[in-house]
Amino acid sequence: MPIYKTINSEGGTKIFVWKIEESFDELSRGLILTENSRSRLEGMKSLLHQKGFLSVRQLLKHAGYQDKDLYYNEYGKPFLNNEKHVSITHSFEFVAVLISDYDAGIDVEKNREKIITIQHRFVNTQVDSLSDEDLVKQLTVIWGAKESMYKTYPYGGLSFHDHIGIKPFLFAEGRSSGSVIFDTWKKDYEIRFEFLKEGFTLVYAIDNQAFLN
Known part of the structure; x- marks a missing residue:
């Protein structure tokens, strides 16, 4: 099974990206699922969600882990059942798993026009700012960055609009x-992003402490 992309970043951060092209049976091969995971898988009505679930487990296996971990x-x-941090994302045919020594989160999103109509829910104009670059892609980066940072927070009640901010960025730099x-909870993050040729945006956030050590 091919890995679409592997990224090595600071803080012992490794990212594995998978593009789902296999059948359910192909993705099931070699996996040992826990009772709970089998129950979750069987309860999924969407085949794409089932395949995404299995793809995550295949990526974990590739990274040296099992479903039980x-x-x-x-x-x-x-x-994970060790000191590593893990983050997972699934959007349509793309799945990614991030494993890091530091708090880190990842998100992959399809670039879609409808994000313009919901930007008021997550863009805080007092903190976030927009440039004159492609609006859909900008908003997708902002959403993905906030989703990535949100995923590091282990409790409930966090608001994309009120509690998470991202500084201005340019597409060419690929970071913020x-x-x-x-x-x-007060934490700063380095944001990295890239645009996949299939019309998706990949964003990940790593605790700034990873860049100070």
């Missing part, structure tokens, strides 16, 4: 910075 807290944040400020 992955678990979730009550807020849906994933963890952002922060989460909520209650006692």
